[in-house]
Amino acid sequence: MLINANNRRPSTATENLPLVTEVERDGVRVYALSGAWITRTVAQVDLEMRRLETRHSGEVLTLDLSGIDKIDTAGAWLIDRVRTVNEGHGSQVTLLAQSREASILLDAVREASRRGVDTHRPRGPSFLIMALETIGRTVYTIRDDFLASMNILGSTIRGAQLKLGRGHAINLAAIFNQIDRMGVGAVPVVVLMSTIVGAIVAQQGAYQLRYFGADIFVVDLVGILILRELGVLMTAIMVAGRSGSAITAEIGSMKMREEVDALKVIGLNPVGVLVFPRLVALVIALPCLTVAANFAALGGAIVISYYYSNISPTAFVDRLRVGIDLSTIFSGLIKAPFMAMIIGILASVEGLKVGGSAESLGRHVTASVVKSIFVVIILDGAFAIFFASIGF
Numbered sequence: 001m002l003i004n005a006n007n008r009r010p011s012t013a014t015e016n017l018p019l020v021t022e023v024e025r026d027g028v029r030v031y032a033l034s035g036a037w038i039t040r041t042v043a044q045v046d047l048e049m050r051r052l053e054t055r056h057s058g059e060v061l062t063l064d065l066s067g068i069d070k071i072d073t074a075g076a077w078l079i080d081r082v083r084t085v086n087e088g089h090g091s092q093v094t095l096l097a098q099s100r101e102a103s104i105l106l107d108a109v110r111e112a113s114r115r116g117v118d119t120h121r122p123r124g125p126s127f128l129i130m131a132l133e134t135i136g137r138t139v140y141t142i143r144d145d146f147l148a149s150m151n152i153l154g155s156t157i158r159g160a161q162l163k164l165g166r167g168h169a170i171n172l173a174a175i176f177n178q179i180d181r182m183g184v185g186a187v188p189v190v191v192l193m194s195t196i197v198g199a200i201v202a203q204q205g206a207y208q209l210r211y212f213g214a215d216i217f218v219v220d221l222v223g224i225l226i227l228r229e230l231g232v233l234m235t236a237i238m239v240a241g242r243s244g245s246a247i248t249a250e251i252g253s254m255k256m257r258e259e260v261d262a263l264k265v266i267g268l269n270p271v272g273v274l275v276f277p278r279l280v281a282l283v284i285a286l287p288c289l290t291v292a293a294n295f296a297a298l299g300g301a302i303v304i305s306y307y308y309s310n311i312s313p314t315a316f317v318d319r320l321r322v323g324i325d326l327s328t329i330f331s332g333l334i335k336a337p338f339m340a341m342i343i344g345i346l347a348s349v350e351g352l353k354v355g356g357s358a359e360s361l362g363r364h365v366t367a368s369v370v371k372s373i374f375v376v377i378i379l380d381g382a383f384a385i386f387f388a389s390i391g392f
Contacts, residue, residue, distance in 0.1 A: 016069060018045045020052075023064075030096070034067030037075025049078055053085040061086050066097035076105035080113060145371070148349045153341070155271040156279055174277035175284075182243040182278075183285030190238055190289050191296040197234055198226055198297030202304040215309040219316055220323035222301040227324060231294040232332045233380050236339040239286055240372035244347040247278050248368040251351025252361045260352070270352075279344040286340035287333055294332070327392050335383050342379060343372045 018035035031052065035041070052061065063079065083093045098106065125133075205218040251274055254260050263270045298320070305311040311319075350368035354361050 017041055018075070019067075020045055020048045021067075030062045030064050032064040032067055033079070034069070036070040037068055037078070038070050038072045039074040042074050042078050046078065049082050052082050060092045060094065062094045062096060064096045065099070065102055068099070068102060071099075071102050071105060073105060073109065076102065076109045077113075080106055080109045084110075084113065145346070145349060148352070149345045152271060152275055152345050152348055155269070156276050171277060175280050178277050178281030179285050181246075182239070182281050183288060186239060186242055186285070186289060187292060189242065190235055190293050193238060194231065194234060194293035194296040195300035197230060197300070198222060199300035199304045201225060201230070201297075202301035203308055206305065206309040210309070216311065216315070216319055218301075218305060218309060219311070219319040222298065222305075223320045223324045224328055226297045226301070227294055227328045228331050229380065229384065231297055232290045232335050232339065233376070235286065235290045235293045236336070236343065236376045236380075237373055239282070239289065239340070240343045240347075240376060241369055243282065244343045244372045245365050245369050247344065247347035248351040248354075248365045249361065251275075251348060252354030252364055255352060255354045256356055256361065271348075275344070275348045278348070279341065282340040282344045283337050286343075287336040290333060290336045294329075331383075331387050331392060335380060338383075339376050339379060342375050346372045346375065 016036045018033065018037045018041055021032040021034065023030050023032055061082075063082070065079075068075075079095075083095070086093050095106070202218055202222050205221040206215055209215055209217055209221075251260070254274070260270045260274070263273055302313050302316050305316055306313060347368045350364040350371070354364050
């Protein structure tokens with residue numbers, strides 16, 4: 001507590017509380033510290049010491065430590081805090097008659113405080129360094145995913161190989177079961193979404209072409225766009241979100257429960273048992289779903305064209321036969337097996353990466369869907385450029 005020298009409260013034998021006394025010495029204001037400045041008692045003068053931190057900004061602050069009976073790290077930190085804050089405000093702080101113990105503690109606390117500032121406020125890397133680091137990590141991730149994908153693809157092409165090194169066997173029941181789940185089960189959502197997309201494309205195309213009196217050309221627009229690009233692309237994206245995530249979740253759950261390791265222990269090939277049936281099912285199901293999606297999208301376009309542009313279904317079909325040819329149809333269907341293999345392989349790779357936690361499972365399921373959709377879109381663009389270059 002802060003008291004004047006003429007009104008100083010004497011300490012008793014049972015109470016040796018820390019004191020901050022303001023005195024005048026040769027015209028200089030001095031704050032004499034006395035008593036026990038230890039952990040148990042420094043809270044008594046914390047408020048007075050905080051007042052000293054702001055009262056003498058830009059002035060000379062003199063602290064007399066000769067009256068301190070005991071001091072520990074807490075007391076030294078309190079004194080150092082006053083000195084640091086006042087020096088930061090431009091004040092000159094002088095410590096008088098400090099004992100050897102107090103001097104050692106104050107120096108140690110001051111050094112620790114400086115290291116603490118350096119430790120807790122590190123200078124972060126620049127934006128350029130962070131960007132380059134992110135690019136580098138991404139490149140290594142792509143390399144690892146590519147090698148893992150080629151390993152699974154090679155194992156699949158080699159054959160079902162249910163038993164390691166013991167011949168080949170194709171489990172038709174597992175393949176048909178996966179076709180039912182990934183193909184037949186996906187028909188409703190694929191047909192519904194494709195119908196809506198086809199209707200939207202027809203409506204927007206008719207709305208724009210109406211200004212030129214060319215409503216009939218909406219048939220060419222819808223036919224080429226759906227059959228060459230949107231039909232297979234939308235189907236692949238929906239299959240990646242529906243079946244790709246399921247593959248990753250199934251294989252990842254088996255990995256968490258160590259069922260994949262159990263297959264190896266009993267002599268079975270995990271790729272042949274888990275990946276091969278799903279990959280074959282996707283390669284068969286995705287082209288079939290693409291055909292269904294194309295018909296559904298064209299059906300939605302026919303309905304919208306009839307009610308929005310007065311194009312009868314007969315006129316729509318006749319114009320469609322003129323506007324498209326077999327290359328338009330097959331250019332979309334050719335992409336389907338490749339997209340199916342990409343979805344199945346990436347989903348299997350992410351599933352085999354799953355660790356032992358539910359968080360890891362969720363993270364890899366998300367990565368499986370995102371990577372599959374991204375690569376499918378890139379592949380679709382590459383096919384479009386290739387077909388345009390060869391005039392197909």
